[in-house]
Amino acid sequence: MKRILLVLLIAVLSLSAITAAGSQETETQVKEIYFWHAFSDAARSQWIQDRADEFNAMQSDYKVVLETKGSYRDTLQAAVLADKQGTPPHLVQLFEVGSQLAYDTGMFKSVGDIGSFDTSDYIQPVLNYYTINGTVNSIPFNSSSPVLYINKDKLVEAGYDADYVPATFGDVIEVLEAARARGVSGAKFSVNLHAWFFEQWMAQQGAMLVNNGNGRDGRATENNLNSQAAINIGNFFAELSRKNLYTYTGKFEDWGGSDAIFQEGQAMLHITSTADLGNITSAVEGKFNLGVGFMPIPDGTERNGTVIGGASVWVAKNHPADELTASRDFALYMTNMENMVSWHKLTGYYPVRNSSIDALKAEGWFDSDANQIVAFNQLLATKVNAATAGAMAGTLLDNRTIIETAIQKIIQGGDVKAALDEAKVLSDAKLKEYNANF
Amino acid sequence: MISNGQDDNAIFSSRGLLLLFLVPTMLILLVFLYFPAWHSILLSFYRNNLFLGTRKYIGLENYINLFTGPLAPAFIQSFFQTLVLSGLIVAGGISASVFIAIQANKKIAGGRIYRMLLIWPFALSPAVAGTIFLFIFNPEVGIMNTMLDFLFSIKPRWLDSPYLAVMLVVFAAVWKNMGYNIVFYLAALQNVPLDPLEAADIDGAGSWLKFRRVLLPLLSPTTFFLVFTNLSYSFFETFGLIDILTTGGPVGPPGPLDNTGITTTIMYKVFQDGFGGSSNMGFAAAESVILMILVGLVAFFQFSYMGKRVHYQG
Numbered sequence: 186m187k188r189i190l191l192v193l194l195i196a197v198l199s200l201s202a203i204t205a206a207g208s209q210e211t212e213t214q215v216k217e218i219y220f221w222h223a224f225s226d227a228a229r230s231q232w233i234q235d236r237a238d239e240f241n242a243m244q245s246d247y248k249v250v251l252e253t254k255g256s257y258r259d260t261l262q263a264a265v266l267a268d269k270q271g272t273p274p275h276l277v278q279l280f281e282v283g284s285q286l287a288y289d290t291g292m293f294k295s296v297g298d299i300g301s302f303d304t305s306d307y308i309q310p311v312l313n314y315y316t317i318n319g320t321v322n323s324i325p326f327n328s329s330s331p332v333l334y335i336n337k338d339k340l341v342e343a344g345y346d347a348d349y350v351p352a353t354f355g356d357v358i359e360v361l362e363a364a365r366a367r368g369v370s371g372a373k374f375s376v377n378l379h380a381w382f383f384e385q386w387m388a389q390q391g392a393m394l395v396n397n398g399n400g401r402d403g404r405a406t407e408n409n410l411n412s413q414a415a416i417n418i419g420n421f422f423a424e425l426s427r428k429n430l431y432t433y434t435g436k437f438e439d440w441g442g443s444d445a446i447f448q449e450g451q452a453m454l455h456i457t458s459t460a461d462l463g464n465i466t467s468a469v470e471g472k473f474n475l476g477v478g479f480m481p482i483p484d485g486t487e488r489n490g491t492v493i494g495g496a497s498v499w500v501a502k503n504h505p506a507d508e509l510t511a512s513r514d515f516a517l518y519m520t521n522m523e524n525m526v527s528w529h530k531l532t533g534y535y536p537v538r539n540s541s542i543d544a545l546k547a548e549g550w551f552d553s554d555a556n557q558i559v560a561f562n563q564l565l566a567t568k569v570n571a572a573t574a575g576a577m578a579g580t581l582l583d584n585r586t587i588i589e590t591a592i593q594k595i596i597q598g599g600d601v602k603a604a605l606d607e608a609k610v611l612s613d614a615k616l617k618e619y620n621a622n623f
Numbered sequence: 624m625i626s627n628g629q630d631d632n633a634i635f636s637s638r639g640l641l642l643l644f645l646v647p648t649m650l651i652l653l654v655f656l657y658f659p660a661w662h663s664i665l666l667s668f669y670r671n672n673l674f675l676g677t678r679k680y681i682g683l684e685n686y687i688n689l690f691t692g693p694l695a696p697a698f699i700q701s702f703f704q705t706l707v708l709s710g711l712i713v714a715g716g717i718s719a720s721v722f723i724a725i726q727a728n729k730k731i732a733g734g735r736i737y738r739m740l741l742i743w744p745f746a747l748s749p750a751v752a753g754t755i756f757l758f759i760f761n762p763e764v765g766i767m768n769t770m771l772d773f774l775f776s777i778k779p780r781w782l783d784s785p786y787l788a789v790m791l792v793v794f795a796a797v798w799k800n801m802g803y804n805i806v807f808y809l810a811a812l813q814n815v816p817l818d819p820l821e822a823a824d825i826d827g828a829g830s831w832l833k834f835r836r837v838l839l840p841l842l843s844p845t846t847f848f849l850v851f852t853n854l855s856y857s858f859f860e861t862f863g864l865i866d867i868l869t870t871g872g873p874v875g876p877p878g879p880l881d882n883t884g885i886t887t888t889i890m891y892k893v894f895q896d897g898f899g900g901s902s903n904m905g906f907a908a909a910e911s912v913i914l915m916i917l918v919g920l921v922a923f924f925q926f927s928y929m930g931k932r933v934h935y936q937g
Contacts, residue, residue: 435782451763583900
């Protein structure tokens with residue numbers, strides 16, 4: 186009995202060993218391409234999964250496998266650690282402000298250096314950000330910029346035309362004061378306390394955030410956080426706060442909290458990303474009429490345009506050449522003309538290709554939603570220069586906390602110049618530390 | 624001390640056997656505690672960036688930057704804030720828990736349900752607790768201010784008035800950890816011998832005197848243990864709550880407290896410098912070494928000062 190069992194056991198084991206070896210063989214024929222992205226919500230991650238499934242069905246040599254590692258910065262950290270351990274992913278979705286950090290890790294390859302990469306179809310301001318040292322470094326994917334959101338009902342109550350859009354800081358204060366004088370409730374401005382908007386307002390004034398051509402002519406060594414352009418922004422917050430026209434939750438970078446304040450009718454004017462247009466539109470439906478306009482800028486300055494926000498897809502270099510090509514092909518497939526059209530419709534992110542915009546225009550998409558076209562016009566009116574290309578520096582993320590602290594001091598009644606001078610000292614110290622690594 | 628205990632114990636006559644039984648514990652401590660701690664200490668002498676993977680010996684420069692130069696005031700502020708916040712969280716947490724545990728221990732109808740309900744905040748993750756508080760205390764649309772505005776026409780700025788924000792964080796941290804403390808106090812109260820309390824009754828002691836002179840000393844072993852676990856909770860585990868609720872802010876009022884967020888503890892600063900921003904790991908390691916020393920000192924004082932006053936029965 187025992188002997189029979191033993192024979193059976195050996196038979197089963199060897200059988201399974203054979204099938205295991207067989208299945209391994211078939212698996213090695215299909216090479217896996219790992220794409221790490223940062224979307225955890227069902228809608229956007231499912232969209233990416235659908236594109237991966239389509240790509241996998243289109244050819245049989247490569248299989249795109251999706252993984253998420255948390256936020257953008259978690260994803261970058263995980264990718265760096267994976268690369269050190271010899272198992273980097275092929276594609277990584279990284280945010281714009283981490284560009285210098287990602288570039289400095291040395292684990293990525295410029296997508297422009299993988300075969301021929303046709304960049305002619307991309308919107309110029311988008312391409313502008315992701316071009317480093319003359320080559321397009323990563324593939325533009327989800328791009329957005331901030332716009333002004335307006336509670337039109339309050340605007341009309343304040344005695345303004347429903348289509349009025351305050352163009353400057355002065356206009357913002359004027360319209361809020363007029364609304365208050367007429368007893369309109371929630372006559373406030375509710376942008377969340379995030380340095381992203383500070384960065385945008387610097388670009389709008391054509392001002393550089395860091396020296397050496399915004400860090401694009403050479404490694405940045407100094408931050409321009411107390412320049413006149415920065416002081417203009419500080420003065421705006423000082424005046425808003427002094428006149429009690431500004432509100433936020435009190436927490437830094439509280440996107441949801443400030444959106445809630447605007448959506449509940451506790452504020453008249455709000456600034457947030459174009460990517461939230463879909464969410465906010467549906468949240469205020471039936472509550473009030475929503476208007477969208479260009480971001481207001483400091484009085485007396487010429488509108489220079491916004492910096493593109495969002496993320497792009499980077500290719501990790503430590504892979505065989507054919508896998509690099511396949512990775513690039515998938516990223517390009519995911520961001521092709523039709524896919525960028527559906528991505529835009531789903532999320533509100535810009536379709537980063539001119540051909541996608543043409544397709545959307547042709548099918549009348551912009552006529553159906555006037556607010557969407559405003560966001561577009563703001564992007565297309567952006568002047569292409571170093572200011573709107575966005576800053577490159579390893580410590581831009583540190584700067585965000587430093588800038589937010591400075592603006593909070595200003596909101597709490599602190600001296601504008603003193604707060605920004607201190608921000609410059611702190612950010613320069615951080616940048617010096619970072620640059621000492623090279 | 625150890626050798627005394629060993630002599631009394633007939634089962635473990637050999638020292639070797641005793642050490643053998645300690646091996647698994649020591650191994651775990653070595654791998655998960657002493658090695659990382661040693662690694663942090665080493666790291667604090669290097670310029671090390673997580674993203675760049677650079678590693679260059681710079682001696683004491685990280686420590687010098689902690690105490691002099693532009694980055695020092697923020698660290699020094701967070702050092703004192705850690706002490707104050709921890710003190711408030713431990714004192715508030717322990718005293719509220721003793722009070723509630725004594726009430727919950729009374730023989731009343733539905734007492735079991737009360738006891739169960741008191742424990743549940745402990746089952747929440749810090750992130751969930753933080754999010755709940757954030758919703759409640761949104762100054763414009765949160766339920767707290769909606770209510771206060773309706774009743775008294777006031778809308779306190781919970782998250783950016785420095786002292787309110789500190790109070791909110793302390794309150795949330797105490798609330799979050801109270802279930803843990805109450806479980807231990809309830810267990811201790813169920814085991815309190817009745818004789819000393821009866822004796823006090825016979826001697827005519829009032830309820831305050833009974834609590835102060837009899838019950839508290841009987842609970843002191845539990846208190847001693849809880850002070851220590853609450854300290855480590857307030858040093859390390861409040862991180863998640865702070866991150867979600869205030870992100871270390873708001874910046875304090877003008878003066879010595881305006882160099883960083885007023886709810887920024889050293890632990891939160893370690894995170895900001897090491898994993899936020901440009902990830903200066905060497906600098907963050909130096910901060911965590913200071914935190915390690917601080918925790919060591921606090922534990923030493925607790926054991927040497929408070930340890931003497933603990934009354935163990937039997």
